[in-house]
Structure formats: structure tokens, C-alpha cells
Amino acid sequence: MKSAAQLRHLAATIAAAAIIGTAGIATAATTTAPSATPVAPPQVAQCAGCHSANGMGNPVAGFPALAGQPTAYLEHQLYAFKHGTRRNAIMKSFATGLTAADRKAIATYYNSLPVVAPASLPAAPSDDLGKTIALHGAGVGTAHVIPACASCHAAGGLGRAPAFPRLAGQPEQYLEAQLIDWRKGSRNESNLHLMRNIAKDLTAQQIKAVAQYYASLPPTGTSGS
Ligand code: HEC
Ligand code: HEC
Secondary structure, eight states, rough: OOOHHHHHHHHHHHHHHHHHHHSSSSSOOOTSSSSSSSOOOHHHHHHHHHOTTTTTBBTTTTTTOTTTTOOOHHHHHHHHHTTTTOOOOHHHHHHTTTTTHHHHHHHHHHHHSOOOOOOOOOOSSSSSSHHHHHHHBOTSSSOOOOOHHHHHHHHGGOTTTTBBBTTOOHHHHHHHHHHHHHHHTTOOOSSHHHHHHHHTTOOOOHHHHHHHHHHHHHSOOOOOO
């Protein structure tokens, strides 16, 4: 079990790598489209049915928004679906035929799409359990320390390129399913296993609370704080 201090150190290391990696490039805010939107790669016509033509997903069906998510993150997910380190039957079928160049083009395209405010957001949970975990973590002083989600996913859950995706406004059932998938091992990313180590210490009640909290936050705003 990693201590909160170790996890914070890992987070700082990754954040530093992110800053170095993007030095010299005008900050690619995840919420604004660069002036030149790349031409849609041909494959994205198939993705629209679930992730919507504007890339904002389908909250009712639980399909995640892709718009504005970090390019490297999206690229890596498509690789993981194809190679089975992230197991999902639907997405495997769409990712299998994609080459590395396709993944890069698709990820660049979705990253460039502006994040659109949804017509409505689900109500915030009536208690503070999810919010407290998100902002302050849990279990401090025990063998099961949960670091604050915001330390990596940024204030408001808006994410931080290149490694930390936006959580704000994603469908509740999607967020919950991801945390359960890490616990089960069907999502098994190589990113130092940050999320696996966190998810294994969350209870079902904490997972539900934090998923509900992030689903209720607006996905629009300035990221990277
Ligand atoms: C039939 C519906 C459907 C279609 C069509 C579809 N997806 Fe998905 N997509 C999903 C579902 C469901 C998930 C969540 C999978 C999971 O729980 O791991 C997902 C997840 C993703 C993710 C991960 C998002 C994240 O935040 O980690 C990416 C990236 C993605 N899809 C890209 C695509 C691309 C690119 C296409 C088109 C080539 C596509 N999808 C077509 C249903 C679909
Ligand atoms: C030490 C950094 C760190 C902390 C702290 C952290 N995360 Fe993450 N999180 C990540 C990384 C890295 C990823 C991307 C994993 C991947 O590449 O598959 C991620 C991805 C996720 C995803 C998947 C999003 C998507 O679009 O599929 C969810 C959900 C998530 N985190 C929830 C949480 C919650 C809830 C907390 C707090 C209890 C938390 N995270 C704390 C680093 C962190």
C-alpha cells in the first residue's frame, strides 16, 4: 500500500513530466478548441452513435464524453482496448482495426473539440461524502489512505493533460463502472497503477458517492489548476 505522501509524490512527478512535455507549446486548455480544428478522421462517423457527434457522450446511456480529453490519454485508451489491458467488448470491436496513426488522429480530433455544457446536470448528492473524498481524500492515519482525487484530476475534476482525464460531468454509472473495473482488474493501465491502487481501497459506498459527486459537476471551465 502506498502512503498518501508517496501518491502525492507520484502525482507531482507526473504533473512535472506533463509540464516538461508540453513546454513551448501554447497551453492546450482542454476546454477551448484550438483555432484550427483537425479534419474529422473517417472512423469518427462510427463513434458518433454513442459518443455523440460533438463528442460529449450520452449521459443517459452512460457513454463517456471524449471532447477535450487529453490527447495522450485518449490515444492510450484506444491502445488499451485493442490490446486488452482495458477490457470492454464494445470498445474492443471499435479499437481493434485502428493503427497507431489512426489512434493519434482520432485522439487529436476529440481533444480539439470544445467541451459543451450539457443541457442539465444530475443533482449533486445530498451528503458530502463524495465531495470530501474528492477534495481531501479519506482514511488518513489508517492503512487505507485515499489521496484527494483533486490532487491529480484538478480542481473541479476538470483534468490535467497529458495523463489525468476530466471526471466532471461524466455519467455517474460510467465513473462508478471504471472504479469497479480497476478493483476487478478489467481496467489495468500501466500509468504506475495509480488508479488501481486507489480503487482497491475504496468501498462500494465511497465509489458511488464520488461518482455521483463528479457526475454533478459542470465539465466546462478552466482546467489545469
Ligand atoms: C456502441 C457504442 C459505442 C461506439 C459506437 C463507440 N464507443 Fe467508445 N465507448 C463506449 C462505451 C460503452 C465506453 C466505456 C467503456 C468502459 O466502460 O470501459 C466507451 C469508451 C471509450 C473511450 C474511453 C473514454 C475514457 O474516458 O476513458 C474512448 C477513448 C472511446 N470510447 C473512443 C471511441 C471511438 C474512437 C469510437 C469510434 C471509432 C467509439 N469509441 C465508438 C461505447 C461506444
Ligand atoms: C495520483 C494521481 C491520481 C489520483 C490521486 C486520482 N487519480 Fe483517477 N486517474 C489517474 C490517472 C493517471 C488516470 C488515467 C488512467 C489511465 O490512463 O487509464 C485516472 C483515471 C480516472 C478515472 C477514469 C476516467 C475515464 O474517463 O475513464 C476515474 C473515474 C478516476 N480516475 C477517478 C478517481 C477518483 C474518484 C479519485 C479519488 C478517489 C482519483 N481518481 C484519484 C490518476 C489519479
